[in-house]
Structures are given as C-alpha cells and as structure tokens.
Amino acid sequence: MPGSSIRLGLIVILTLSTFYIIGTKGDSLSDLESTIITHGGQVLRVTDPQYKKAAGLWNPAIQIWPSLILRPAIYDDVALALSTLYSLNAPVRIMGGRHSYGAYCSHEGVVLDSALLKNIIINWQDQTVTMQAGVIWSEVYTALEGSEYVVIGGLCPTVGVVGYTMGGGYNSMYTRSFGLASDNVLSFTVALYNGSITTASSTINPDLYWALRGGGGGNFGYVLEMTHKIHQINATKLPFGQLLFFNVTWVNHGDFTAVLRNWLTFLKEVADVDTRISFDVIVIVAPENSIVMMYGSFNGPQADFNPVFDPWLSKNPKPDFFNMQNYTLTDIIRVVGVPNNPFPTEQRQHIVSAMAINITDAMLDVILEPQPNSTSGVFQVMDIIYLHNSNKDKNTAWPFSDISFDIAPGFVWSKAEDDPLAIDVSERWLQRLRNAAAPTQSIVGAYLNYIDPYLPDWQTMYYRNHWERLREINTKWDPTWYFRFPQGIPPNNQRSNMKTLKNMKMI
Ligand SMILES: Cc1cc2nc3c(=O)[nH]c(=O)nc-3n(C[C@H](O)[C@H](O)[C@H](O)COP(=O)(O)OP(=O)(O)OC[C@H]3O[C@@H](n4cnc5c(N)ncnc54)[C@H](O)[C@@H]3O)c2cc1C
Incomplete structure (x- = not known):
C-alpha cells in the first residue's frame, strides 16, 4: 500500500502547512493590532460602535464597508502595518478625508486610516x-x-x-x-x-x-x-489676509449665452493676464428659476478694482445682483464652501470633469442645456472653475498647464434605485460636451481629483x-503594484486591467 501512505503523508503535510500559514498569518496580524493599540492607535471591526462613523464615505452612492480599519497613531506603526500586510499578501487601501468620488480610499478588505495622524x-x-x-x-x-x-x-x-x-x-x-x-x-x-x-x-x-x-x-x-x-x-493691503470677494449674479435672464460670452471676452482681454482675478461660476438652467452666479476674488487693492471690472460689468445684459466684501478664507468658505455639511451627505452624487483650453459657442449650448427632466430625480449643478495660468511649477506630474477651465458639473439625486439613471444622465452629458468640443480640440482631459470611475479613456484624460x-x-x-485600485497607475510589469467597477456597489 505505498500509494496510500504517500497520499496520507501528503495530506498531513498539507494540513500542517495550512495550520502553519493560518497560524502565522493570525499571529502577525494580531501582533500588529496589539502594537497599534499599545501605541495609542485603534483597530475597528464592523461590530465596534465607532466603526460606522469611521468607515462612512462622503458620498453615500459609493459606500463600501471594509472588513478591518487600522488607525496607527505613530509613523512606525504605519510602517509595521505595511510590512506585515505586504508579507501576508493582504491588499490595503489608504484612507484620508474620505472624499474620493470613486471610493478608492476604501474596499472590502483592510483599510489603513490616517484619522489619528493630526499634527x-x-x-x-x-x-x-x-x-x-x-x-x-x-x-x-x-x-x-x-x-x-x-x-x-x-x-x-x-x-x-x-x-x-x-x-x-x-x-x-x-x-x-x-x-x-x-x-x-x-x-x-x-x-x-x-x-x-x-x-x-x-x-x-x-x-x-x-x-x-x-x-x-x-x-x-x-x-x-x-x-x-x-x-x-x-x-490687498487689508488686515488678516483678506481678499476682495465678490458675487455677480444674473437671474432668470433670457440671454445667458450673452452673459457667458461677455464673461469669456473679459477673461481673454483682462483676466488672462491679471492673475489677481479668480472666478468660480455656477450655472443652473431650470424651468422655474435659472441663475448664473459668479463668485470671484481680487487679490489687489480696492482702488484697482473698479477700473479693471467696470467695463465688463456695465455691459448688457447687466447683472441683477453685485456684492463685494473684504473676506478671509474662512469667510469665503462660509459662503461658497460647505462648512456645516453632514458627513456622509444625504444626497447621492456623481461629478464629471472636462479640463478645457477654451469654451466655444457649441460648448456653451451644452453648458446651458436645461436641467435633466425633473421627473428623472437627477439634479445638475454646473460649476466652471477658471484656472488660466494657475500652474506655477511646471516640473510636477500635473499635466494641465495649458488649460483655462475645469467644467465640472455635479449631479445629485436621492434614491439608490436611481443610481444607474443618474450615472447615465451624467456620462451622456459629458459625452455631449466632449462632442461639442471635438472640432476645436478644446477639451484636453479630466480632473483626477474629481475621479470618475466610468471614464473609459481615463489614462489619457487624467494624465495625458x-x-x-x-x-x-x-x-x-511600488514594483509589485501593492497600492492597487481600479484607476491606479500600474508599474510596467503589470497591466491596467482591473475592472473599473469591480469594488463598487452602486449598480
Ligand atoms: C465636496 C467636495 C469638494 C471638493 N472640492 C475640491 C476643490 O475645491 N478642489 C480640488 O482640487 N478638489 C476638490 N475636491 C476633490 C478632492 O480634492 C478629492 O476628492 C481628494 O482626493 C479627496 O481627498 P481625501 O483625503 O478627502 O479623500 P480620500 O477618499 O480619503 O482619499 C482620496 C485618494 O487619496 C488617497 N490617499 C488618502 N490619503 C493618502 C495618503 N496619506 N497617502 C497616499 N494616498 C492617500 C486615497 O487612497 C484615495 O485614493 C472636492 C471633493 C468633494 C467631495
């Protein structure tokens, strides 16, 4: 019976080695957890009362629940976590402020969370x-x-x-x-x-x-x-780091195209060469209330403001509202930011981005399209950020030193069952904008910070x-591509073949 004793021997060896691997794995992971806790860090599992708050992402549409959250309190424990998890071949994600629109800071495995590194x-x-x-x-x-x-x-x-x-x-x-x-x-x-x-x-x-x-x-x-x-x-010669902050608004105007064309002319003739001027433009075209609202700042003395801005602001169609204040960054956030926002937000969100060299009339037609049919439950807020000459150090991986705008509408909706529809509405809108820009090659990419898991050509759009x-x-x-996620940068020996939506739960 030599065959059966060889089989028995093999089974014993396999069983022992399995126990050895599980034992080693269990030991090194529990050693890591104890070390993190000893040094003031935290280890959170789904049963811990703090887990839900810790794992919650900004955008509920992309929520993923990790199996384990490690929160080291010192750098050596981050290093120990990485060496231990790498040797166990356990994938990790790195979690910071949890605002990634692709949920790439989380996954169903181990998350290394920086929440306690606050200095x-x-x-x-x-x-x-x-x-x-x-x-x-x-x-x-x-x-x-x-x-x-x-x-x-x-x-x-x-x-x-x-x-x-x-x-x-x-x-x-x-x-x-x-x-x-x-x-x-x-x-x-x-x-x-x-x-x-x-x-x-x-x-x-x-x-x-x-x-x-x-x-x-x-x-x-x-x-x-x-x-x-x-x-x-x-x-600005103002105390406390204040800027001149202004709001120029047109409400329910018949000719928003003329409003935006005048603005684009002002940018070309004045603002492109005067980097003291900044703009963040919100456009909402809805059946009842439509608005073009321009937030802006002027990083110069008050005496220079009127001579620079008056020729534009006195053009027709004139704004319905103009207001200027001396504001610090904190004041500006109070007005345009989201200072007391609930986290996670209640509304589901998706954002798309088009990094554009210029905005043509054909693109304006798409930007000024009326809201998606209100029965669809999807609401669109157009945001155009003026970025001409923003990139001051050309020796970085930022690939957009030539752009003037990020055209980045946010789409919001409330029901999980509308996720596929909302994504479809958003991505079709982006495609229409890209088609309108194609003859002039005005759109050259997409903003990586507004990561879009549905972007087909993301490698060239994000990185050119x-x-x-x-x-x-x-x-x-990172030769073995340990820090891996669907739209991550693979080393040369790996292919960028992770399914983009593999870890996403929304559709
Ligand atoms: C409401 C809102 C407003 C925004 N406004 C702006 C804006 O005005 N300008 C702008 O440029 N962007 C803006 N963003 C985009 C934002 O900058 C990106 O979403 C950014 O990636 C968020 O970083 P985070 O740490 O909060 O998110 P996370 O989701 O925690 O992290 C984002 C990515 O960075 C990685 N990461 C986090 N920490 C580390 C680390 N320590 N080491 C290595 N990798 C790490 C994560 O793994 C993930 O891939 C906004 C986003 C939201 C939701």
Whole structure:
C-alpha cells in the first residue's frame, strides 16, 4: 500500500502547512493590532460602535464597508502595518478625508486610516506648514486664522490634505495667485509598500517628488506628512489676509449665452493676464428659476478694482445682483464652501470633469442645456472653475498647464434605485460636451481629483503625456503594484486591467 501512505503523508503535510500559514498569518496580524493599540492607535471591526462613523464615505452612492480599519497613531506603526500586510499578501487601501468620488480610499478588505495622524506645525519664519496625513483643511485654516497667511487648500473644509494635494488641488479663489497645492509642496515623508520610510523633495528622490505632486492619491506610497509653503496676502493691503470677494449674479435672464460670452471676452482681454482675478461660476438652467452666479476674488487693492471690472460689468445684459466684501478664507468658505455639511451627505452624487483650453459657442449650448427632466430625480449643478495660468511649477506630474477651465458639473439625486439613471444622465452629458468640443480640440482631459470611475479613456484624460513616466516611476517605488485600485497607475510589469467597477456597489 505505498500509494496510500504517500497520499496520507501528503495530506498531513498539507494540513500542517495550512495550520502553519493560518497560524502565522493570525499571529502577525494580531501582533500588529496589539502594537497599534499599545501605541495609542485603534483597530475597528464592523461590530465596534465607532466603526460606522469611521468607515462612512462622503458620498453615500459609493459606500463600501471594509472588513478591518487600522488607525496607527505613530509613523512606525504605519510602517509595521505595511510590512506585515505586504508579507501576508493582504491588499490595503489608504484612507484620508474620505472624499474620493470613486471610493478608492476604501474596499472590502483592510483599510489603513490616517484619522489619528493630526499634527500641524506652522513655521512662521520659513513660511511653511507641515501637516500629517490625517489632517483635513478646516484644521489647517483654524491654525492659520487671524494671521495674514493662507495655504492652498480646498473650499470644502472636510477634504483631506493629502488626497487633495496628490491630485493637484486647486482653490478657486487663491490658486491663480499662488498656484496649485501640488506646486506648493516642499517635501513629503512617505512609507513604502515594504514599510521603509523615505523623503521626497527637489533634492532627495526627485522622481518620487515629481510624481506625488499631481500623480494622484493612493499611488506610489503612503504619505505620512507634507510641508507646504504658506502665502502672505499683502497685495490687498487689508488686515488678516483678506481678499476682495465678490458675487455677480444674473437671474432668470433670457440671454445667458450673452452673459457667458461677455464673461469669456473679459477673461481673454483682462483676466488672462491679471492673475489677481479668480472666478468660480455656477450655472443652473431650470424651468422655474435659472441663475448664473459668479463668485470671484481680487487679490489687489480696492482702488484697482473698479477700473479693471467696470467695463465688463456695465455691459448688457447687466447683472441683477453685485456684492463685494473684504473676506478671509474662512469667510469665503462660509459662503461658497460647505462648512456645516453632514458627513456622509444625504444626497447621492456623481461629478464629471472636462479640463478645457477654451469654451466655444457649441460648448456653451451644452453648458446651458436645461436641467435633466425633473421627473428623472437627477439634479445638475454646473460649476466652471477658471484656472488660466494657475500652474506655477511646471516640473510636477500635473499635466494641465495649458488649460483655462475645469467644467465640472455635479449631479445629485436621492434614491439608490436611481443610481444607474443618474450615472447615465451624467456620462451622456459629458459625452455631449466632449462632442461639442471635438472640432476645436478644446477639451484636453479630466480632473483626477474629481475621479470618475466610468471614464473609459481615463489614462489619457487624467494624465495625458505623463502616463508612461508615471508608470516608470511607480515601477521603481511600488514594483509589485501593492497600492492597487481600479484607476491606479500600474508599474510596467503589470497591466491596467482591473475592472473599473469591480469594488463598487452602486449598480
Ligand atoms: C465636496 C467636495 C469638494 C471638493 N472640492 C475640491 C476643490 O475645491 N478642489 C480640488 O482640487 N478638489 C476638490 N475636491 C476633490 C478632492 O480634492 C478629492 O476628492 C481628494 O482626493 C479627496 O481627498 P481625501 O483625503 O478627502 O479623500 P480620500 O477618499 O480619503 O482619499 C482620496 C485618494 O487619496 C488617497 N490617499 C488618502 N490619503 C493618502 C495618503 N496619506 N497617502 C497616499 N494616498 C492617500 C486615497 O487612497 C484615495 O485614493 C472636492 C471633493 C468633494 C467631495
């Protein structure tokens, strides 16, 4: 019976090795959990009372519930978590402010959450701020409040600092004066897939430094902290870093095309060369109430405002409402941001983005289309952010130094059963805009921070001609593509073949 004893022997070996693997896996994971807790961190599972709040994403339409949330309180424990999980071949996602429109900070496995890494250090002499990975923008604004300094961060105060910065990060009121968030980073501290910790700056690992500034959150490594420049607002000669903030509004006007054409002419003739001027334009065309509302700022003295703006504002059709205030960043957020928003939001959301060099008449027709039929339950808020000459450091992974606009409407709806319809309405709208822009090649990409899991040609739309260089850099820093997600940057030995919607629950 030699055959049966060999079979029995094999079964014993297999059983023992399975127990050994499970035992080792269990041991190293429970050792990791104990270490994290000992050092003041947290370990959350679905049965923990804090779990639901910790795992909740900004947008309920893309909610995914992870099996385990690890919240290290010190950098060494982030490093230990990565080396342990990597050796166990357990995939991770990195969680920051939880605003990703693609839910790429979460998945059904282990999530490494930065929520306890909250330190902020301001160096007034060097004019820098160093922020740990779990900081959100409102916390930095509170730290700078009362000073004359601003940092380039989000107008939505609950956005996380790292996710925002790695995608570029624009602030529609300040970026034309001081650049994108990614233009303003002096250095990163990064934990790599194997748990080693490194620095990226213009002199140390410059390839990684280039890629982290615009290459997108979740790629390359876990950013533990970053140091950004802060900027003194002194051109306005106002105290506390105030800008001249204005609102120009046209309501229920018969000729919104003329309103927007006049604005585009003003941009070309005046604002394109005067980077003190910023705009964020909201357009809603609905059967009952239609509105074009332009928020803007002027980073210059009051005496310069009227001579610059009057020729445009006195053109027909004249605005129904004009208002100007001296505002700090906190005041501006109170007006245009979402300071007391519930988190997660109640409404389901999808956003699409078109990075455009210019806006033609054919594109205006699509921008001014009436709201989707109200019976569909999907509501559209058009947002056009003026970004001409915003990119101040051309040596970063940000690929859009030539654009003037991000045309980025948000679509909102309330019922889960309307998810497929809402996505269809949004993506068809984007396609119509792209078709209208095609003859003039006015649209050159899509904004990575408004990540769109349904975008078919996302590699070229997000990254343009930087795609191959980013893959090359990721081959060096994350060779086995450990930090992997559906629209992530694969190293050269891997194919970008993850099904885009694999981990998504919404449809
Ligand atoms: C209401 C709202 C308003 C917004 N306004 C603006 C705006 O004005 N300007 C703008 O530029 N963007 C804006 N955004 C987009 C926002 O910048 C992106 O969604 C950004 O990715 C969010 O970062 P987060 O940390 O909050 O989100 P998360 O979902 O936690 O993270 C986003 C991505 O970054 C990765 N990531 C998070 N932390 C780290 C880390 N420490 N190391 C490495 N990767 C990490 C995640 O894995 C994920 O892939 C807005 C988004 C929302 C929802």
